[in-house]
Amino acid sequence: MKIKQVVLRHMKMDLLHPFTTSFGTEYDRDFILVEVISEDGISGWAENVAMPTPYYNEETVKTNWHMLEDYLIPILLNNEIQHPDELTENHFSHIRGNYMAKASLEMAVWDLYAREQNASLSSVLGGTKKTIDVGVSIGIKDSIDETLETIEERRLEGYKRFKLKIRPGWDVELIDKVRKVYPDIPLMADANSAYTLEDIDMLTALDDYNLMMIEQPLAYNDIIDHADLQARLKTPICLDESIHSLEDARKALKLGSCKIINIKIGRVGGLTQAKKIHDFCQERNVPLWCGGMLESGIGRAHNIAITTLPNFTLPGDTAGSALYWAEDIIEPEVTVENGIITVPTSPGMGYEPSMVKIDKYTVYSQTYR
Ligand SMILES: O=C(O)CCC(=O)c1ccccc1C(=O)O
Numbered sequence: 001m002k003i004k005q006v007v008l009r010h011m012k013m014d015l016l017h018p019f020t021t022s023f024g025t026e027y028d029r030d031f032i033l034v035e036v037i038s039e040d041g042i043s044g045w046a047e048n049v050a051m052p053t054p055y056y057n058e059e060t061v062k063t064n065w066h067m068l069e070d071y072l073i074p075i076l077l078n079n080e081i082q083h084p085d086e087l088t089e090n091h092f093s094h095i096r097g098n099y100m101a102k103a104s105l106e107m108a109v110w111d112l113y114a115r116e117q118n119a120s121l122s123s124v125l126g127g128t129k130k131t132i133d134v135g136v137s138i139g140i141k142d143s144i145d146e147t148l149e150t151i152e153e154r155r156l157e158g159y160k161r162f163k164l165k166i167r168p169g170w171d172v173e174l175i176d177k178v179r180k181v182y183p184d185i186p187l188m189a190d191a192n193s194a195y196t197l198e199d200i201d202m203l204t205a206l207d208d209y210n211l212m213m214i215e216q217p218l219a220y221n222d223i224i225d226h227a228d229l230q231a232r233l234k235t236p237i238c239l240d241e242s243i244h245s246l247e248d249a250r251k252a253l254k255l256g257s258c259k260i261i262n263i264k265i266g267r268v269g270g271l272t273q274a275k276k277i278h279d280f281c282q283e284r285n286v287p288l289w290c291g292g293m294l295e296s297g298i299g300r301a302h303n304i305a306i307t308t309l310p311n312f313t314l315p316g317d318t319a320g321s322a323l324y325w326a327e328d329i330i331e332p333e334v335t336v337e338n339g340i341i342t343v344p345t346s347p348g349m350g351y352e353p354s355m356v357k358i359d360k361y362t363v364y365s366q367t368y369r
């Protein structure tokens with residue numbers, strides 16, 4: 001494969017509803033769309049999941065634009081590759097960190113590779129599932145009653161797992177009240193690193209509510225304290241922010257820092273690395289699910305494709321387009337029926353970018369040759 005051109009677009013799309021986590025509130029999504037174009041004129045697409053602010057992780061839209069423009073795109077334009085695996089296994093491997101930047105270019109090449117094979121992205125990744133189960137991530141609201149109303153709406157829509165964002169002051173009472181109304185729903189909490197081991201009493205209190213898991217309760221870069229905490233909880237800990245690589249996963253599992261891993265393709269540096277973590281966890285019976293970063297449909301399409309690998313056994317955060325956007329930038333939009341997405345079988349990521357809508361939400365674009 002020889003890439004002759006890369007287009008970066010800075011996109012801005014308003015979220016239908018603000019989304020609040022322990023690290024802040026998002027009102028819109030500001031992100032980079034990556035298009036790679038082959039010598040035959042075929043395009044591959046991907047979404048860069050860095051946020052404008054360094055609050056989820058240290059990467060931002062600007063650091064990603066810089067890494068893409070000054071390091072990663074020149075490497076891609078100057079090297080012919082046989083397979084997308086070569087990017088992160090070889091060409092990008094001397095560049096430290098910057099996982100979201102590497103992932104976005106690599107994922108666009110994967111989409112192009114699948115289109116060139118006339119195969120779906122799911123199938124070239126080795127995916128087997130024809131449908132995937134979907135959960136929903138529910139942000140921090142103004143009141144517990146409002147949260148209960150949202151859970152009820154999502155429950156009626158069929159979502160298969162309910163993840164509530166928590167932070168100090170919005171935790172045990174919330175979970176207690178939700179459990180009283182819904183004793184049996186698949187429920188979990190995501191703290192986005194809002195606690196420390198000093199909060200052990202609150203964290204052990206959560207152990208009484210039959211949660212599927214508690215996601216990233218402690219520091220974003222920790223696997224030591226999480227191991228101490230996991231030893232004191234029967235509820236599985238799921239790591240999100242702490243896992244950037246197969247090595248991180250290996251060490252966290254060796255220490256007992258978690259029992260479940262949330263894979264975000266961007267956070268682990270791309271589809272090749274996500275697949276390696278998948279295979280490692282599958283051998284050890286460690287369940288996975290695919291996380292979300294409030295992506296538009298282009299990011300979702302890649303999330304859906306990776307979720308078709310067999311060890312993504314738990315419902316992921318791949319809710320339908322209509323929960324986030326007045327209109328999505330792909331055709332068709334991602335739809336969820338009874339908590340299930342039917343995986344597209346058309347070539348590449350399976351949904352077509354809508355150029356009209358993409359142009360509408362593009363703030364700035366640049367072409368590299
Ligand atoms: O619906 C989604 O895309 C998942 C939303 C979500 O939970 C999230 C959104 C932005 C940043 C971090 C996270 C997270 O999983 O921690």
Ligand SMILES: [Mg+2]
Nearest residue numbers: 190215216240
């Ligand atoms: Mg999370």
